[in-house]
Structure formats: structure tokens, C-alpha cells
Amino acid sequence: MHAIEKQKSPMQSLAESVLDAHTANFWLQKINPLWSVSQPLGKIIEIQSAATDTVSLKIKVNRHFLMGKAGQHHPVIVEIAGRRYERTYSLTQLDQYHVLLTVKRIAQGVVSQWLCNTAKVGDVLHFGQPYGDMTVTPEQQPxxxxxxxxxxxxxxxxxxxxxxxxxxxxxxxxxxxxxxxxxxxxxxxxxxxxxxxxxxxxxxxxxxxxxxxxxxxxxxxxxxxxxxxxxxxxxxxxxxxxxxxxxxxxxxxxxxxxxxxxLTPIISDEGGFINVTLTKSNKTIAIPKGQSILVGLEQQNIQPQHGCRMGICNKCSCNKVQGATKNLVNGVENTEPRNSLRICVNSAQTDLIIDI
Missing domain, CATH: 3.40.50.80 (Nucleotide-binding domain of ferredoxin-NADP reductase (FNR) module)
Known part of the structure; x- marks a missing residue:
């Protein structure tokens, strides 16, 4: 990780003293798109083709950006047609102020399509905090x-x-x-x-x-x-x-x-749907077997909190009150009640009650 001196400029100190953070960010970014009271931001400064349907975006980041360890992932937030989308990508550190974001175009991927086809030099992206443990440690095997x-x-x-x-x-x-x-x-x-x-x-x-x-x-x-x-x-x-x-x-x-x-959908001889009861919203809905619970909920116009969609960041975790689930990555089944459930990488195997 890099450490950048985080002393406030006189303009930022003045902005914070008279404006709320949202308003301060608005006016600061009118002067410089990377200036912010607290937001980790990056500006695209170069776009290159990396492979078929794959582009690499060179990004200059601001002082609030936390450089992750090699192999970790960052949430990347973009705004498309007035709506904010968050996806997770592995970034490569180029130097103290620049990272490389490499994206493969996915046929139905709203964000990947935008990053590959529409994003241009000068566009600004928002970032979350890095996470993931697929990193090399000092005691790593040779x-x-x-x-x-x-x-x-x-x-x-x-x-x-x-x-x-x-x-x-x-x-x-x-x-x-x-x-x-x-x-x-x-x-x-x-x-x-x-x-x-x-x-x-x-x-x-x-x-x-x-x-x-x-x-x-x-x-x-x-x-x-x-x-x-x-x-x-x-x-x-x-x-x-x-x-x-x-x-x-x-x-x-x-x-x-x-x-x-x-995720690879589970192949099951049993078709049909599973009933999922959401305790906080007091709803019961039916979702197809063999796909992630998150996707099933989204198809019913329910938008749970989520992040990476890979089972790493835990933003989608909720309490499973009752029911059996299967992990779509490793196939492990869980029938125990009162477990933490990552809905992005688990499917429902029986009727389910979850705290959402």
C-alpha cells in the first residue's frame, strides 16, 4: 500500500467549514474532478486494448484512494444513465498515484459494457475499500x-x-x-x-x-x-x-x-421454485432453484445490499433463520439455522427464511 500525505488544503478546510460534505464535494469537483472531502476517486487518463473484448484503463487516483495489496479487489462505482452501479475488479498498482483497471466485456454486463464501450479519458470513477486475501505474504512458500x-x-x-x-x-x-x-x-x-x-x-x-x-x-x-x-x-x-x-x-x-x-448454476433434476420469506420486509416470494438467492431476489424487483457478487466482500451477508442452502462455488450444503448467509453465492435448496 502507499501512504500519501493527507494534509488538507486551505480551500478544502474552508469548504468543510461552511458546507456539508456533499455540497463541498460538488464545488471542489467543479475545480478539479479528483478533489473531494473524503471520496476515493480516480480519473481515466489512458485506454488501451488488452485482448479481444478486453480493455485496460490507466487511472490516476486521488489522496483518499487506499491502494490495496496485489491480488485484492476494489469496489468500482460508476454512474450510467443516472443510476449508480457497483462492481468488483482487481486493480494493478502502477505507481503511487496510478492503477490499471482491466475489464472484459460481458454480453449482459451493464458496467463492463460501459467501461469497454463508453468510458473515455477524463471520466471519473468512485472506489470502495480493497478486500480479499489472495495476496502474497512475507512467509509465503517459495x-x-x-x-x-x-x-x-x-x-x-x-x-x-x-x-x-x-x-x-x-x-x-x-x-x-x-x-x-x-x-x-x-x-x-x-x-x-x-x-x-x-x-x-x-x-x-x-x-x-x-x-x-x-x-x-x-x-x-x-x-x-x-x-x-x-x-x-x-x-x-x-x-x-x-x-x-x-x-x-x-x-x-x-x-x-x-x-x-x-457462478455455475446447479444442475438439478428437480425444477420449480423455492419460497423465500423475508422477515424485515414481511414478504414471501418464489425464486427458481439452482441460481443465487441474490439474483432470484433481483428478478422480483427486490434490491438487497450487495457488493462483489463473488462471496468475498460480505456486503450481502444476512442471517439465515431457517432452511437449507447450497454454496454455488464449492457445492457445500448448509441446513443449520441461525447462520450467516452470503446470498450472492448460495442457492436455496428448501423453503427459506432470511432476515432481509
Whole structure:
């Protein structure tokens, strides 16, 4: 993380003394879009294509922005057609005042579509506090295995940039295994290949699953790429199905850390709906089986508090009074009452009562 001197300017001190924070921010940003009493803000200063349907936005941040550790995620808040949207992305620190936000365009993704197609140099984004534990610690094992699928490469890129910057990449054995559909989908490929040329202990394997000759998806044969798995720390990031497979395959690793950025619906022979009772709003609604509770509620025009939609930030957590749920990332079922429930990564398996 970086530490920036946070002394108030005379103008900000005057603004705070005579105006409320909201009004002060309004007038401060008329002078400079990054000035704020307390808001973490960033201005887009450069946009580049990183891969097919993927862009990298170079962002200058203000003094309120808290730089996360490499591998963590930040809430990113944008305003589109008068409505504020929050999504979570892994940022890469470039220097004390700049970060890189890499975004893959999603077909139905309102925010990703805006960031890839509409955002322009000069636009200002709002940020939340960083979170996530998929970081490299000082006591980390010397051998690292990085597994990424699709846009799951962004936290891995952040980790490698940090290790490269601190010169630790030359002292660790690192294997990066990265799955994409086609060659053009591989973001940062040139950087990874350059690292492999500079450091004999860094190995990169990029697999293309939909381009002839097609490479296999993650399976037990890929363990052969690892020399000493029992003394390695494994990081995995990608869709929930990919992360779940990685967790099952790499059970003998010394440490395993993972994050899933999208959920794989549960395939069930039983169709139909589940009744969910919301105690605080005194409603009972029916949502489809096999999808996250959050999505089911949103489809019924109920908007619970949420953040990352990946089960990391815990903003959507609520008390489960009664009922059975299944975690969409790892398949674990929970039938115990009075448990904390992250509705973004759990589906209802029976009628459910939750404190929302």
C-alpha cells in the first residue's frame, strides 16, 4: 500500500467549514474532478486494448484512494444513465498515484459494457475499500502456482507485477497456467513471455480451448507441470466451475487460495421454485432453484445490499433463520439455522427464511 500525505488544503478546510460534505464535494469537483472531502476517486487518463473484448484503463487516483495489496479487489462505482452501479475488479498498482483497471466485456454486463464501450479519458470513477486475501505474504512458500481462466488473470497479473517490482520474482519458483478460448483472448501474454525469458524459475503455459489444436481444460494431467506441489502455494481465479475443479485437483498443495468471479448454476433434476420469506420486509416470494438467492431476489424487483457478487466482500451477508442452502462455488450444503448467509453465492435448496 502507499501512504500519501493527507494534509488538507486551505480551500478544502474552508469548504468543510461552511458546507456539508456533499455540497463541498460538488464545488471542489467543479475545480478539479479528483478533489473531494473524503471520496476515493480516480480519473481515466489512458485506454488501451488488452485482448479481444478486453480493455485496460490507466487511472490516476486521488489522496483518499487506499491502494490495496496485489491480488485484492476494489469496489468500482460508476454512474450510467443516472443510476449508480457497483462492481468488483482487481486493480494493478502502477505507481503511487496510478492503477490499471482491466475489464472484459460481458454480453449482459451493464458496467463492463460501459467501461469497454463508453468510458473515455477524463471520466471519473468512485472506489470502495480493497478486500480479499489472495495476496502474497512475507512467509509465503517459495513455490507459487497461479491458475487463471478468462478474466481471472487480472489478480495474477497484479501479483506478478508486484513480485517483479520488488525483485522477488527472481527468487521464487513460479508457474502460471492460463486458460483462454483463443490466442487473441490472452491478456498480458507478451508480459508473461518476457518474464519467462528473463527468469528461468518462471514458467508460463497458456492453453487455448477453442482454437485448433484445442488444449484441454484444467484436469489431473496438468498436475504434471508442477514439480513440488506439496511445498507449493496455489492460487486459482476464474469461473466457479474452474475454481472448484482446481480445489479438488490440488488438495495436496501446502496452501490453496481461490476466488470465483462468476457462478455455475446447479444442475438439478428437480425444477420449480423455492419460497423465500423475508422477515424485515414481511414478504414471501418464489425464486427458481439452482441460481443465487441474490439474483432470484433481483428478478422480483427486490434490491438487497450487495457488493462483489463473488462471496468475498460480505456486503450481502444476512442471517439465515431457517432452511437449507447450497454454496454455488464449492457445492457445500448448509441446513443449520441461525447462520450467516452470503446470498450472492448460495442457492436455496428448501423453503427459506432470511432476515432481509
Amino acid at each position: 513455490a507459487l502456482i497461479l491458475l487463471a481462466a478468462g478474466s481471472g488473470i487480472t489478480p495474477m497479473y497484479s501479483l506478478l507485477k508486484a513480485l517483479d517490482y520488488s525483485n522477488k520474482i527472481s527468487t521464487q519458483t513460479i508457474t502460471l497456467m492460463y486458460w483462454v478460448k483463443q490466442h487473441a483472448d490472452a491478456a498480458f501474454a507478451n508480459y508473461f513471455e518476457s518474464l519467462a525469458q528473463q527468469h528461468a524459475n518462471f514458467k508460463v503455459h497458456i492453453f487455448h480451448t477453442q482454437e485448433a489444436p484445442c488444449d484441454a481444460r484444467l484436469n489431473k494431467n496438468h498436475i504434471d507441470f508442477i514439480k513440488d506441489l506439496s511445498n507449493s502455494t496455489v492460487y486459482a481465479c476464474g469461473p466457479s466451475g474452474f475454481v472448484n475443479t482446481a480445489e479438488q485437483l490440488f488438495t495436496s498443495a501446502k496452501n490453496f487460495k481461490s476466488e470465483a468471479f462468476s
